[in-house]
Amino acid sequence: MKVLLKGARVLDPSRGLDGILDVLIDGERITLIGEDIKAEDAKVIDLSGLLVVPGLVDMHVHLRDPGLEYKEDIESGAKSAAAGGFTAIACMPNTVPPVDNAAMVSYIASKAERVGLSRVFPIGCISKGREGRELAEMGEMAMAGAVAFSDDGNCVSDASLMRRALMYAGDFGKVVIDHCEDPTLSAGGVMNEGYVSTLLGLPGIPRSAEEVMVARDVILAKETGAPVHIAHVSTKGSVEIIRRAKAEGIPVTCEVAPHHLVLTEDAVMGYNTNAKVNPPLRTEEDVEALIEGLKDGTIDAIVSDHAPHSMDEKDVEFDKAAFGISGLETSLGLVLTFLVGAGKLSLEEVVEKMSANPARILKIEGGALKEGALADITVIDLKKKWAVESAKFFSKGKNTPFEGWELKGKAVMTMVGGRIVYSEKQY
Numbered sequence: 001m002k003v004l005l006k007g008a009r010v011l012d013p014s015r016g017l018d019g020i021l022d023v024l025i026d027g028e029r030i031t032l033i034g035e036d037i038k039a040e041d042a043k044v045i046d047l048s049g050l051l052v053v054p055g056l057v058d059m060h061v062h063l064r065d066p067g068l069e070y071k072e073d074i075e076s077g078a079k080s081a082a083a084g085g086f087t088a089i090a091c092m093p094n095t096v097p098p099v100d101n102a103a104m105v106s107y108i109a110s111k112a113e114r115v116g117l118s119r120v121f122p123i124g125c126i127s128k129g130r131e132g133r134e135l136a137e138m139g140e141m142a143m144a145g146a147v148a149f150s151d152d153g154n155c156v157s158d159a160s161l162m163r164r165a166l167m168y169a170g171d172f173g174k175v176v177i178d179h180c181e182d183p184t185l186s187a188g189g190v191m192n193e194g195y196v197s198t199l200l201g202l203p204g205i206p207r208s209a210e211e212v213m214v215a216r217d218v219i220l221a222k223e224t225g226a227p228v229h230i231a232h233v234s235t236k237g238s239v240e241i242i243r244r245a246k247a248e249g250i251p252v253t254c255e256v257a258p259h260h261l262v263l264t265e266d267a268v269m270g271y272n273t274n275a276k277v278n279p280p281l282r283t284e285e286d287v288e289a290l291i292e293g294l295k296d297g298t299i300d301a302i303v304s305d306h307a308p309h310s311m312d313e314k315d316v317e318f319d320k321a322a323f324g325i326s327g328l329e330t331s332l333g334l335v336l337t338f339l340v341g342a343g344k345l346s347l348e349e350v351v352e353k354m355s356a357n358p359a360r361i362l363k364i365e366g367g368a369l370k371e372g373a374l375a376d377i378t379v380i381d382l383k384k385k386w387a388v389e390s391a392k393f394f395s396k397g398k399n400t401p402f403e404g405w406e407l408k409g410k411a412v413m414t415m416v417g418g419r420i421v422y423s424e425k426q427y
């Protein structure tokens, strides 16, 4: 089956490609990109006025399956990803039970394949049971298809365990993703420690809780030579540590979530539990440093940290509410509106950080539009104005602090291996 995408602006910053071009797809791969391609036997899809980019990759998503399917399952999560413009996502192992063995990695991969929407790449636990005591069977999980290792939701507090995790994972060619949070510093905290936490009388999480662990991980990556990826960076200090480490040639990469780029701790005012997230929303100074970090290449990737929860877990007192934001369906729109639209990042930078860079960090195929590449493609309408309506999310998680926000720019079609897995129009 051949498909010809006609007349879109085709942008692939990884190859310096940008122009009104046609893309010919045969089966699951791109066979030709060029001007005015003719293919009599192809189904033609007119995409004039739209933007075609390499399929977006979200390397930090919580799918809650197995065990917490009332929050999300692989099917609802993959639908949400496709609707958000993501052709591939990597899912965190903090399920019940946690994904700490090969059988569970296979379960996720095979269920996702059956669902057949966005590609789902499982991330395995660093430690057995995510308990931070004993290393999980990383080799077996890697063989079963785990693309990375993380105890996300928990930090690996034991430095010696983290050091061994880096060495083992490095031997298997996999990256360790660390949720940096020193539990002795964050204990009991429910939001950023600062003016607003004082005003609201809520226990705070200081920036040092994150930065101490970022510094430790950088030191361990330097010593072992094994790559470490810092999850959801939220503070100016973390950006500075990672910037210095990169300048020294230490193999560290990192990511940031849209909510840390467009919101501050002020969003918590009124005890808004939809703005309760880990790491917590910080201050304007941090937001500026994060954007600067994206601009100068310190921050490699933008991820949603999609953390769906049920309304029951949010509709409670602030200190009892679950941490997390349902982010897959707002991620791209927020970035296009508040970073590209506001002139803070270029479209090219965004596409790199939401496609080629995460694909490279996870060593998965993707992130490029070229002959022979997988036909994983995101079609974006940069002019489309829309309002966030959580009731319409494909995700079961309606927990968003962006309800009613007016955004400009949206994925209108998502194609995985040449198949349309989401489209706002019938073709």
Ligand SMILES: NC(=O)N[C@@H](CC(=O)O)C(=O)O
Pocket (backbone or CB within 6 Å): 062, 094, 152, 153, 154, 179, 276, 277, 278, 279, 305, 307, 308, 323, 324, 325
């Ligand atoms: N990011 C969040 O606020 N929540 C995450 C886990 C975590 O990183 O705390 C979740 O799984 O809900």
